[in-house]
Amino acid sequence: MQPYIIEKPHLTKNFSDKFLLIESGKGSYVYDKGGKEYLDFGSGIAVNSLGYGREDLAKAAYDQMKKLIHVSNLYTTGPTVELAERLVKTGDFTAVHFGNSGSEANEAALKYARLYGKNKKGPESVGFVSFSNGFHGRTMGSLSVTATEKYKAPFSPLLSDCVILPYNDPESLKTIKYPQNVAGIIVEVIQGEGGLVSLSKEMISALNSYCEKYDIILIADEVQTGVGRTGSFFASLEAGLHADIITLAKPLAGGLPLSATLIPAKVNDLLHPGDHGTTFGGGPVTSVVAMSVLDIIQAPGFLQDVQDKGLYLDNELNKSLKELGLRGEILGKGLLKGLKIPSIEPEKIGQLLNSCQDQGLLVLRSGQNVIRMAPPLTISEKELQKGVSILFKVIKEIL
Template identity: 35%
Template sequence: MISPVLPSYSRANLSFVKGEGSWLVEADGRRFLDFASGIAVMSLGHGHPTVVGALKDQADALWHTSNLYEVPQQKALAERLVEHTFADTVFFCNSGTEAAELAIKMARKYRTETGTPERMKILTFEGSFHGRSMGAISAAGSEKLTKGFGPLLEGFQSLPFGDHDALREAAAQEDVGAIMIEPIQGEGGIRPVPDQCLKGLRDLCDEHGLLLIFDEIQCGVGRTGKLFAHEWAGITPDIMLVAKGIGGGFPIGALLATEEAAQGMTAGTHGSTYGGNPLGCAVGTAVMDTITEDGFLEAVNAKAGFLRQKLEGLVASHPTIFESVRGQGLILGLKCRVAPTDVVAEGYNHAVLTVPAADDVVRVLPALTISEEEISQGIDRLDATATALEERAA
């Protein structure tokens, strides 16, 4: 008999009933150190008082009207995003996938508006992940995402990750109009694009008149120690996708764009019933206000250095289980010599939560508010996890 919930997830036998900062409490009372953060969603941890207060206050006042009317909370969050980023304008939606869909539409509409409708192709990269809608899986192109779902949306070309010659050749094609890339691949295995390569991408787009689209759904909103990952390279995109951490656990996504890139998106070209609702935007504003407070990102960088040092020690202590550490800030990955799903599953026995990814990587994505003491506790639990795997293999 089929489950009343569509069985499209492979779920662990865990049911969490309460969250407290960097901890999750299971129904049986066990406390788990959360090194996953809902896959980089709980940017300020579970039950952050500022976020909870913003949600409660807004819930008491107004949940929903419609985008047929002005939404003051939406304007407030948009103003903060514009103030702190490259963007001139923001569209709010409910998820990163929805933001990716709009990015595709915006890039294509831009070509129509600028008299270059033949330049509809968008270049993407192997290992990328932009969501699970038809547009998003067509963009990523991997068999894992696309098998059985054809015909796919046309107009994408996936390039080998890190192949500069292939990129330069593809960018010169007359039908190419944009490049879409994650500054740090998340699902692809915590693979950062080096700063010099991001700079080169910006130069390449400027040379050929291409739009540059950054997907910062997983790596953005403070996770790298700057508000957005591309800031480390000192360059800006034309369009950016944001979700996950911006809502601190509440479902909200956003697309940020320059006025130039967004010129074709006029009244009626796109919409969302729930996008930019008062609840989501009130929470997003509280998250933004907290992350942009003086000293917050400096503290993230300090904790990131501490965590990386601890993970490097973990790798050195368990060379048959782990190979290396990769990533930046608090979006880190343990390259494994065993199946990453085995590490994640054994971690459950030691009350620590991590997330598997491609390329034999386990993701470590703690809340930006985690303490050094909690980092140490998490590392102790991962150490016990690796020891158990070693004993099993002996």
């Protein structure tokens, strides 16, 4: 069966002019309008981490929608307060700013870092440092600290005072001329869009000591890695990064739009009513669903299971590489994995992803030539094996 493709819908051209029209989902699978089945090795893009068609999440949303959908931010609701309480307990945080997307979570983090810098170090402390191949979003602020030039060029000028240093090069921190003027450093511990490279131990310790020395707010962008994707609740804590602020989004509410910017007391103490805001962030419906997601992710054994499945996926990928006599590198952690095969040129990756789609497997790209896998955390070993077998059937055809 051919994929059900529609062309030129009335959607902005910044995505594509051709789309696979997906109609429903169940477990680790989605189905297009023509009924073709796809095993989803992408979970959207690392969003549907508990799979599709869940009665428990749907019921939580339905029950809350009947009771109360929205109040203005002049008031709050029980689920919002309860979710915030659960989230601050995951680390050294005092408060949460809820938003609706990863970009918004990072935008808030940058604003808070600047507020802290100006208050504690003076009016010049407004700069941001970020890293090559990093991706932090599409709003003006989050785009300013994103590395990819082609995303930025059409919309420049963006924020000034932003410096992009090479990822994993601790020496590069020494090139910052006025460290006292840096308000915040934003970093991903595994670069989700930028090739699945992990932050090295040396870079982690350099960032920890640099930020401590110059009183810089260290922001871990865990929009893609957070809430269990790598087998730990936070990839940054597990890696030893001493982030002041952590941002979360994609999987937080099981596919509904919700983001969280987790902040420490030293930042929260500087905020006054009206300093920042949002209409929809942290409404009761997304909050109850997020609590159902947390109930599952934080249940005993769940994250261990993600780690075990990550190792199983590594094994399957290694076995298949060996069978085809291919040299390849497996990147990432837990169920955020990258496969880089030097003999597949970047130009062939698009064709590879399309052929996988034709064969009933959805996979993603990261960077130029990394095949990215971020299946639902609830996927079975059998489904992992099936996905890897389709992927390597296509790789064999393409080489």
